Amino acid sequence: MSYNAPVPTVTLTTSGKRFDAAGDETVLEAAQRAGIALPYSCRGGVCGSCKAVLVEGVCDYPRNPPVALGADARADGAILLCQAVPRGDIAIRAREIASVEDIPHRRVDVEVVARRELAPEVVGVWLKPVDGSRLNWLPGQYLDVVLDDGRHRPFSIASGPVDDGSIELHVRYVPGGGFTTWVYESLKVGDRLTIEAPLGTFVPREDSERPMLFMAGGTGFAPVKAIVEHFIELGTRRPMHVYWGARQPEDLYLIELAREWERRMPGLRFTPVLSDIDAAWEAGIRAGLVHEALLEDHPDLSGFDVYMSGPPPMIELAREHFAGSGLPDDRLYFDSFELAPDVLAEILRSRAGIHGL
Ligand SMILES: Cc1cc2nc3c(=O)[nH]c(=O)nc-3n(C[C@H](O)[C@H](O)[C@H](O)COP(=O)(O)OP(=O)(O)OC[C@H]3O[C@@H](n4cnc5c(N)ncnc54)[C@H](O)[C@@H]3O)c2cc1C
Ligand code: FES
Structure with missing residues (x-):
């Protein structure tokens, strides 16, 4: 039996x-x-x-x-x-997160319809489904590129669903990284990829009246851009303060777009921040770490909703400091640009091996 x-x-x-x-x-x-x-x-x-x-x-x-x-x-x-x-x-x-529940998740073949170098190590890629269908997603969500061997590589969608149906990505080259090196060196218009989307829960929370703070590090600007543009389109009256941190001025690859938001929206402020002090001084941009700049301006976070996205060390530091500045856990929304799950699993396995776990 x-x-x-x-x-x-x-x-x-x-x-x-x-x-x-x-x-x-x-x-x-x-x-x-x-x-x-x-x-x-x-x-x-x-x-x-x-x-x-x-x-x-x-x-x-x-x-x-x-x-x-x-x-x-x-x-x-x-x-x-x-x-x-x-x-x-x-x-x-x-x-x-009820807002993402109704959107079907699907696998679709896409074609590269445009490619543009946005910064020395950041490539903008625009995709469209090959079968002419439209993909639906919420601003801030990400997609997985499915590689030939079945492994996945996650990238945030830098736009909301737009009229022409294109999907915008900002891909940073990772030294030693298989997929991003290929994008950086070889990807061209007309190439085809398979993606799965939409994924993730870094999405606008509209059931709040609180002012919003946004913080992006490097290509973490991609999903922040999508969410901020969404709120601008809604004509929100909630104040927004957008921080974007990078090392060098050229890494703030869409700074003019963010300055344009500030000109158009009376309730929106934009603060770029550079961690390279000399470069910041030369460019006339605020110097320091982006989360520190945010906390200098807003030392008490208890009345805000905070959205942030970018490299893991930035996210980790900010989580610690923001919690200490009165931000409740459930009002901090973030995407940490970790490596793909298979790479993380391999790294953790090899660490466990080293430590005899
Ligand atoms: C939700 C989410 C959204 C993201 N959005 C974006 C985005 O919009 N833009 C963006 O630029 N990035 C984004 N990322 C990060 C992006 O997914 C990674 O940079 C990407 O997966 C790297 O892929 P790759 O194939 O080039 O590198 P991989 O081949 O995965 O390698 C990455 C790095 O790990 C090292 N490595 C690989 N295997 C091992 C191992 N076994 N042991 C030790 N080291 C190893 C490699 O040498 C390399 O340095 C996002 C990540 C997440 C989780
Ligand atoms: S999604 Fe579970 S730890 Fe990142």
């Missing part, structure tokens, strides 16, 4: 919704299969955007270790939805 173990059920304590988690599915995968949108970004266990609280039951981490959770967070019952696998029924307290 064979015995089938019961399938664990996950209950969301806030809404009361329930779904099953089959086999070794993570909570995030099971929720997605059930059409329920929970927050996530890197899907590798390192960025922390999928943090939730385990109210009842047990989970474990058979894939990547929950690197984004400190000992205190784990002691407080925090789990990472992208890695936690339920062992039996569980109840969790997690934010649901």
Whole structure:
């Protein structure tokens, strides 16, 4: 006689919704299969955007270790939805992002319709579905490029869905990176790619009247651009202050666009920041780290919604300092530009090997 173990059920304590988690599915995968949108970004266990609280039951981490959770967070019952696998029924307290639930996620072949060098190491790429269909997404979401061997490479969409149906990406060259090197050196108009989209939960939150702060680092400007343009199009009356940090002036590759926003929108301020002090001095741009500039201007964050996107070290530092400046966890929305999940998994595996874990 064979015995089938019961399938664990996950209950969301806030809404009361329930779904099953089959086999070794993570909570995030099971929720997605059930059409329920929970927050996530890197899907590798390192960025922390999928943090939730385990109210009842047990989970474990058979894939990547929950690197984004400190000992205190784990002691407080925090789990990472992208890695936690339920062992039996569980109840969790997690934010649901209803706005992304209704948009179908699909795999589609696209053609490169334009390519432009935006900065010395940043390429702008515009894509359109080959079959003439239109892709739908929310501003700030990202797509996965599916490589020939099935691995995925995530990139934020720098525009909202626009009339001509094109999808704009800002791709930074990563030294030693397979896909971005190919984009940088070889990609041309007419090339075809396969993508999966839309993904991610870094999207505008419109159920708030609070003023908004945006912070981008490098190509983290891509999703911030999409979200800011969305609010401009809506004609929002909520004040917006956009910070964009980079090292050199040429890395602020769309600075004129951001200055144009400031001219057009009375409630929008734009502050570029350069970490290279000499270059900042020469260019007449504010010098320092972008999160420090934001905190100098807004030392009390308790009344704001904050959106940020960019390299992991910037995100990590900012999360720590913003929490200490009164920003509640659930009003900080972010995408951390981590490496792809397969690369993260490999790096974490080799680290575990080195440390004999
Ligand atoms: C949600 C999200 C949105 C993103 N949006 C953007 C965006 O809009 N624009 C943008 O420029 N970037 C973005 N990124 C980052 C982007 O996805 C990565 O830069 C990209 O995946 C790199 O791909 P690659 O194939 O070029 O590099 P990979 O081949 O994946 O290599 C990346 C780096 O890791 C090293 N590496 C690879 N394998 C190993 C290993 N086993 N051990 C140690 N090191 C290794 C490589 O040498 C290289 O330096 C985003 C990331 C996320 C998570
Ligand atoms: S840690 Fe789970 S999405 Fe990044």
